[in-house]
Amino acid sequence: MRNKEQTYKQIMETAFTMFSEKGFDQTSLTHIASEIGISKPAIYYYFKSKDELIKTLFEMIVAEIQSITFIDLEELDAKNVKSILYQVGESAILRQEKDLKFNQLFNHYVLLSTRDDYYSEQLTKIQKDFLNIFENILTKAVHLNAIKEENIVIKSQLLALVFDNITTFILTDIKLDYKKIWREAVDSVLKGIEHDEQ
Amino acid sequence: MRNKEQTYKQIMETAFTMFSEKGFDQTSLTHIASEIGISKPAIYYYFKSKDELIKTLFEMIVAEIQSITFIDLEELDAKNVKSILYQVGESAILRQEKDLKFNQLFNHYVLLSTRDDYYSEQLTKIQKDFLNIFENILTKAVHLNAIKEENIVIKSQLLALVFDNITTFILTDIKLDYKKIWREAVDSVLKGIEHDEQ
Amino acid sequence: MRNKEQTYKQIMETAFTMFSEKGFDQTSLTHIASEIGISKPAIYYYFKSKDELIKTLFEMIVAEIQSITFIDLEELDAKNVKSILYQVGESAILRQEKDLKFNQLFNHYVLLSTRDDYYSEQLTKIQKDFLNIFENILTKAVHLNAIKEENIVIKSQLLALVFDNITTFILTDIKLDYKKIWREAVDSVLKGIEHDEQ
Amino acid sequence: MRNKEQTYKQIMETAFTMFSEKGFDQTSLTHIASEIGISKPAIYYYFKSKDELIKTLFEMIVAEIQSITFIDLEELDAKNVKSILYQVGESAILRQEKDLKFNQLFNHYVLLSTRDDYYSEQLTKIQKDFLNIFENILTKAVHLNAIKEENIVIKSQLLALVFDNITTFILTDIKLDYKKIWREAVDSVLKGIEHDEQ
């Protein structure tokens, strides 16, 4: 009741958890408020509407995704292409296994995007950025002479699809060795286009 | 509209369309009934509750998925492993591009599964079946001496993930050459483990 | 619970009374429903929204006003101009004294019209019709040679204003002899323009 | 904005405008506060409650009405009865055309009076004062031998009703020549009871 920042944070965190677990429609502000132990109108003090809360949370998530998937291409050199690629996937797998809620919530936004243009546009942007990451890595690798310029657009899209779906599969009850699968993906895709010294 | 079977069918079809477009929570029985031009209680004549309608629809979808993804391993021989794999993906891509609603609705069930054990269990089964398809193909290919026995479990899981995510990506606004991506996936995965005569 | 027409009528009547007594904002659907002894959603079965209930009631009132203020000009002849005018006012005064709620509710619509174009337009129409009634009577009287053609537009507007405000004043606690006032208005206005035989 | 008096004035002025435009129920303290640029609780520093703000504003209006409708009977003499009466109406019409908000707000209090005895009593008093003004003028005119003592109570009430409704009609979209109507009213009412020299 005293600390503004704290209440705000609590709302965001509780919303994050509840939305990720039950979706937007099944999570009422009454639920959120009573979970935190505040009154419903208190939420309205911080957010103009439920939609605004959902949107604010989305922006937070987007920012986080962008910071997480950021890769410094400067680090890339002829020798470490593969290990960088391994690492990108492995760190995502690790994070996802630790914070299942994150991707879960993200999926709710994906469905929300089918009925709301704002989310639809934003998500398309994110997905494109995401595809670009792998294309940029492979393109740079070509310039570095680490791999041959062969079908690299398609190959990078393939990697992106695998990467993306691994994080989704982790949400299911199916326990696979996702790290190995990712390494296999990287290996398979690069096999044959790596230069000899690699 | 008088005919029992017909009304039932109409309810199922309308539910299919509306659920896929707006999700379960955003589709009320009132909407469905008025879309068909029947009264709301009429739905209760055919389905005990909204949940039961959702479940019945799910069972229909599951049956359809199983019939669609069925592959007759008998057809497989040493020479056509790759083309069979190509075909599996391509026919799925074709179908999906024609009937976006199907996968869209499936995604709603995926999210529903996070808060309902019944769906969670069913979906896990489906995903496992799905993983098995590719494992069975590759295993058979090994027996047929078409490919070497090298990491084939992981490889088949990799193919399954790509296959699965292609159908999901088709739903987004991002237009990629999914057929090429799938061929690349098959090629990459089999590269190096194919026997010479292949 | 059984009779559709009855429930509808009850809602309309209760809304009529409560709206006229407390205005639209201070009358909640909960109030109306509990006054009738039905549930709140029952009202929604008959009216799409509170606004629609308000509008339906308005249309009823407008129809009633039109039927009440209708005057058959055919009845008018050179001898009865004054007595017809007396009668118009007296019957309105009588009705208003019997059904205070009616004009009270009408006043709420007048205020509503300041924030809703629909009501604003409708009310302007009604007021104009109303002004026309007196103009038509006086014009006809001129044709009948009952009165001289002298300032009759202004005179008819004057009568309309008096007529209108009498019904409003009746709502207040001030008891005046409204019939006498109305007769005085008619007499004053016609004085000097009546033809000799009148 | 720092100054106590000034903030008080701003609240009163903003309340005046907003209440007159949207009525009491549709004007929230939040609206008023944000319009002024102060916090909602600040209003509570000056007024115990919303009701008190409404009441204070009412008292201000009543005072203004009384000052506006005050007529110095001393000015009246046998020659200027009509011109004084013309003037009373014309200045009211002029003022009203300039400040529509005033009468609009007054109307809100009229409706409020139907559910609140305080306003009901106050308004009755005002209306009576108002009726008295015209009665006093005509009575004085009789004493001055300007007009005959004939039905002057009813006549003065008639004038009051016309006067009152003119200011109300100005609020509607109907543009009439209110000055002419008023003159017609005065002329009609006095016609026949004026003394010859008049």
Added chain:
DNA sequence: GATGAATGAGAATTCATTCAT
């Protein structure tokens, strides 16, 4: 087979009001 009429529960939102600071 189907519906008209109705309901209880619960949703988002707004408001006047309070109080520690």
Added chain:
DNA sequence: GATGAATGAATTCTCATTCAT
């Protein structure tokens, strides 16, 4: 003098569900 933070109560409205007919 003024406000940030919060609340209880109320509002409109929607929904899944029921049941007599």
